[in-house]
Amino acid sequence: MKKIINMPEDFVKEMLKGLADSRPESIGYIPEKRIIYRKDPFINKVAIISGSGSGHEPDQAFYVGRGMLDAACAGPVFAAPTLDAIVDSARLVDKGRGVLFLVKNYTGDRANFEMASEMLEFEGGPVVETVIINDDVAVKDSTFTAGRRGVAGAVFVYKIVGAKSEEGTNIDDLKKLAVEVNDNLRTMGYALKSCTHPEKGSATFELGDDEIEIGVGLHGEPGRLRIKYERANATINRLMESIISDLPYKSGDEVALLVNGLGGSPISELYIAASIAHDILKSNGIRIFKTYVNNYCTSLDMEGCSVTLLKLNEEFKRLLISPADIPVRYF
Amino acid sequence: MKKIINMPEDFVKEMLKGLADSRPESIGYIPEKRIIYRKDPFINKVAIISGSGSGHEPDQAFYVGRGMLDAACAGPVFAAPTLDAIVDSARLVDKGRGVLFLVKNYTGDRANFEMASEMLEFEGGPVVETVIINDDVAVKDSTFTAGRRGVAGAVFVYKIVGAKSEEGTNIDDLKKLAVEVNDNLRTMGYALKSCTHPEKGSATFELGDDEIEIGVGLHGEPGRLRIKYERANATINRLMESIISDLPYKSGDEVALLVNGLGGSPISELYIAASIAHDILKSNGIRIFKTYVNNYCTSLDMEGCSVTLLKLNEEFKRLLISPADIPVRYF
Amino acid sequence: MKTQKEIIISVIEKISKNLINSEAVLTELDSYIGDGDCGIGVRKGFEAVIKVIPEFFSLDLQDILRKTGFTLAYTIGGTSGAMLGTGFIELGKGLKDAKEPSIYDWAEALKASLEAIKRRGGNTKKGDKTMIDALEPAVESLVDSIDTSREIDIAKIFEKAAYEAEKGSDTTINMSAKKGRASYLGERSIGYRDPGSMIITIIFKSVSDYLKTL
Amino acid sequence: MKTQKEIIISVIEKISKNLINSEAVLTELDSYIGDGDCGIGVRKGFEAVIKVIPEFFSLDLQDILRKTGFTLAYTIGGTSGAMLGTGFIELGKGLKDAKEPSIYDWAEALKASLEAIKRRGGNTKKGDKTMIDALEPAVESLVDSIDTSREIDIAKIFEKAAYEAEKGSDTTINMSAKKGRASYLGERSIGYRDPGSMIITIIFKSVSDYLKTL
């Protein structure tokens, strides 16, 4: 295994230090708890917190800033953040208006965030509400499974709810908004190559030289099917069909399109996927309000991408395009 | 070879279509010439154009927009843009104030941009000036070589000169500014893994499982040495020493730091490199004005990163942080 | 005769000591089909519980259980921390405010605790190769014994429950994991005992052994 | 007697036809140590030149050469387009505004053209395994012949230059490339002739063959 790292066990710690070093004016960092938080004075707003295992960068630590998240709790690579870190982060950024947890639907993350809110209630901490994000259409929801996973579409929830929170909106309305965004959100991805966990040093799952995994999860959990490698046209079509038919998105709908890289695919390839997605949406009569193409929610160095659609209304549109001052940026 | 592509020969065409599809309000695209240009009305300014082989995305097509480039000429993957495209792009975006070519020092790129400006002069086209960017310290300049290469630091030249051009500055002053930025700019990178050329379908150079290439060029051209894989601390130290001693950067200097991913390394790893670079700069008494960490100038899916320092003055600082409205962004 | 509170404190101490001593075997099991941190986590968690036992004497029964649960969740980290924490917290909650809860109150609280763990685990079911495969049979056996026995002998009842927990844990060996980290291995998880089910077995054995000494 | 302009037009036509017919061999050579597009590019480029020949009759000598150069650069693409284009453009420029330039004017212009190509190539030198390995000996031989000959026989002079070009091209076979795409192969480029040096040989042979017919 070759990576830009020192000791594998310091991966998360050093990466977050790098983030704090790079944005000293706006980002605070508590190394012992792996908490990244907003340093600039923000008052009279509900605090928005997300968290999950590390390895999905820029998700979520790099979305902390005005107009998006107030804090992010980072777990070890691909493992949920610990209860104590979540509890501490809530206490840290609460300004008396309560704390909203936005959590992607993975068992470990849910368990720890739910426990944290119970504990804060038990100990008379800030008021907490939680919204579970589950945008992945690859895994069908049922009472027999842990339900649909939360994947890249989550960034639209952070963005819209974060923007709204800056307007002083109360926690109940923010919770309602988050649920509404999640209800209009669908994602599906595919992997061309597995990722290498820094501490394990080996691929987290095996994929043959000519195979791709359709509907892959954020850690390489299997999705719908494993097939022979095919042209992007064919694969993006599969993803788009699954997504469009799931909500369903209909002719005349206006959407935001997110083409998200899984970490190891260059943006040139992501824009090829975007080009294909545009053609498919056009042929379905679905209007594109804005397109987002980049690495938003990754799986270490996994190659592949996911496609997300968010059905828009005027409020979503306004909040989506309002500026966010977050550390991940170009200029 | 598995990639998010259709026919390998359509790689560049489809990627640029994806870009134009994704930014219809601001980006124009001429597929036959692979020209990406600014669509929004811009007047009374010198036009800034860059170009090179494709495969370095977001460099340069994704930097076209207010405050940065007015057009970008994309060649085939790793091959210079053609003379006709350069000539056409200059005619397209010239507003009567002249055109400044910002060109990374690669033989093919130089040759074609130089020919284009001679041709425009021969045919009475717009006034053209050219500045060659050669920030790579890995290869020593000499009369026996093609000179130092132009690499990731180029984005600082585009950014600063692009911002200045919006102020209506004349072409001679812009040229002077570009040269001045280049004079204060140094970069060095290393590769952990080669990249796969979409049309060739195989690695563009070979690197053993436990080897890294120090001082690699943008297409995998060899640099200073090939060594056994080592921890990031050691490698980033090598890069920083070469860079700092080259200008040299001195205690008390104020710099912009750019940690640039080569395409296949996730930003988590880039931020580990940033953390190390910060510690080294601090211990050298060099002050960091602002840190830039992302994939700015890549080599397809190559793994590795480069580090760039730009020694700043007040004018550079002002222009560097002024907003640029470019297609590559998060929100 | 000891109060329930005194018994509970002693039982928690006994469970803690036994689990701390099981670090090696839990680590070994978790390293076959997980990430190998289960033993360390459990040891740290129950060491922390032992440290807070002095505070227990000023708390009521319910808060002792909740405090135990929060301490475990706080210090174990990982899935087993969340699951064990949830179990103790919900047990405390389930006992409502009874000072000396009846055996029927305990049965209700245990059922509620089991359900809460399953919910927290993302609708865990028997057969998923988790601690539920030991816990559910144990709780069912307890509830069943209480419902059907004329004369209640809690030592006997817990002995039976511990036996059922162990039997349930044995069944995990031939299962392919559907929940938790081991599920990433799928079929390759077959042939190994689930470490969480071992924790449950040790907990019930500890209770049973203690009750026999009364 | 023909004017220089008429001769130049015929020579350019001859060069073009011969290079168009060499597409296959140039492609083959470029596919060993380059990207295999040299033949296609050169064919397209000189086909375009043939198309503009009718315009040449209204241009002066210098602009015929420059137009040829720009047409090549425009249509060949790639490195050979830039180099050949530069060569013709600089040849035209080098002749200044002489209507019937002397043989010494031609020698100066050829030297300037060679230097321009070397500069454009990033300071290309003999031994780098490029077209310069054929061009430099050819130009040196020409200049030398002109400087040292009492009586000037251009047909002979060009025959000698073409011979030197070919000899120079032969030397590229054993070279390891230091410039251009073949340099990415390093040592592995040894054993193959450089396609650009072949182009130069064909150009000088074409001129020599044509001059013999006068």
Ligand SMILES: Nc1ncnc2c1ncn2[C@@H]1O[C@H](COP(=O)(O)OP(=O)(O)O)[C@@H](O)[C@H]1O
């Ligand atoms: N969804 C679940 N429901 C109930 N128990 C679970 C679940 N997932 C895992 N477990 C239990 O957790 C144990 C592993 O605990 P631990 O090593 O702390 O987890 P991890 O390191 O994966 O976070 C497993 O042996 C299993 O019994």
Ligand SMILES: Nc1ncnc2c1ncn2[C@@H]1O[C@H](COP(=O)(O)OP(=O)(O)O)[C@@H](O)[C@H]1O
């Ligand atoms: N730096 C250079 N200086 C002079 N000639 C060069 C240089 N680099 C390459 N060439 C010539 O260009 C030829 C290849 O041309 P072409 O196939 O058009 O280039 P490419 O496909 O690499 O852009 C080589 O055979 C060589 O003779």
Ligand SMILES: [Mg+2]
């Ligand atoms: Mg574990």
Ligand SMILES: [Mg+2]
């Ligand atoms: Mg763990």
Ligand SMILES: [Mg+2]
């Ligand atoms: Mg070629």
Ligand SMILES: [Mg+2]
């Ligand atoms: Mg070529």
